[in-house]
Amino acid sequence: MFRYFETLVNPYPAGKPETPPTGLLAFILYFSRPVLPLLILMSLLTAMVSAAEVLFFSYLGELVDWLSGAEREGFFAEYGWRLGGMAAIVVVGLPLLVLLQSLLTHQAVFGNYPMIGRWLAHRHMLGQSMAFYQDEFAGRVSQKVMQTALAIRETVMKLLGLLVYVVVYFGGAMLLMGIAEPWLMLPLVIWLVGYIAIMWVFVPRLRRVSMEQADARARMTGRIVDSYSNIQTIKLFADTRREQEYARDAMEGFMVTVHRQMRLATLLSVSLTLLNSLLLTSVAAMAIGAWYFQAISLGAIAV
Structure with missing residues (x-):
């Protein structure tokens, strides 16, 4: 299979x-x-x-x-x-x-x-x-x-x-x-608008950072791999400290993009969690209110 x-x-x-x-x-x-x-x-x-x-x-x-x-x-x-x-x-x-x-x-x-x-x-x-x-x-x-x-x-x-x-x-x-209860759809509509707004703000930024990070990762990997590929030449003619600085420069450039991406990831995660928490709270409050006025059943609240 x-x-x-x-x-x-x-x-x-x-x-x-x-x-x-x-x-x-x-x-x-x-x-x-x-x-x-x-x-x-x-x-x-x-x-x-x-x-x-x-x-x-x-x-x-x-x-x-x-x-x-x-x-x-x-x-x-x-x-x-x-x-x-x-x-x-x-x-x-x-x-x-x-x-x-x-x-x-x-x-x-x-x-x-x-x-x-x-x-x-x-x-x-x-x-x-x-x-x-x-x-x-x-x-x-x-x-x-x-x-x-x-x-x-x-x-x-x-x-x-x-x-x-x-x-x-x-x-x-x-x-x-x-x-x-039709009114219970209102928090979901507001959530959708908020979700689209958050994606509109974060996705382009994450895309740009991801592209920069891909280039930085490729540059870092390229320098390291080429150092190993040409290790005989490096051992005979190059300065070890200069080779280390050359690789470290690429690594530091890569870490800059990593930190930028992770900052955006943290802000995105917190924003979505806050939005979801507001959705759950508002739906629960409206559902309890509708139940109090006998507009919906206990089963609807459970859903």
């Missing part, structure tokens, strides 16, 4: 090596084309898993209502078949969806996707001239080939995950809140 999914995609696509496009979306699509059908199918399965989890939350709310309003003697006679259906979805349906989604994600995509990028980029780099390599560090070139493949996979996977989260989880939450 694992082998079948691992061989769904050829990680070494044939064809004449081409120069990758310069635009961001075109560049990502160029390396993603062999796995594009699997990415679409994986996203659909992820959406189905998310929808099943949202449905489970709805079932929990209904279960609270059943338990609070039913008599013990006739509970299973009245709700037994519903409980059986709920159990079948949770115990059988959801694990099967997760199994198929995980096989596509981890066996078919996660390993093959970046290898496709490495293979295409490596073939392209082999076609470069001698003059190109005379002006470049071999370590930096190899590092960029390796990093680019992983960066494309992480970008696409996180983007697809974010879209599924917004469409399914947020849409499901809006639906459940709207059914229980």
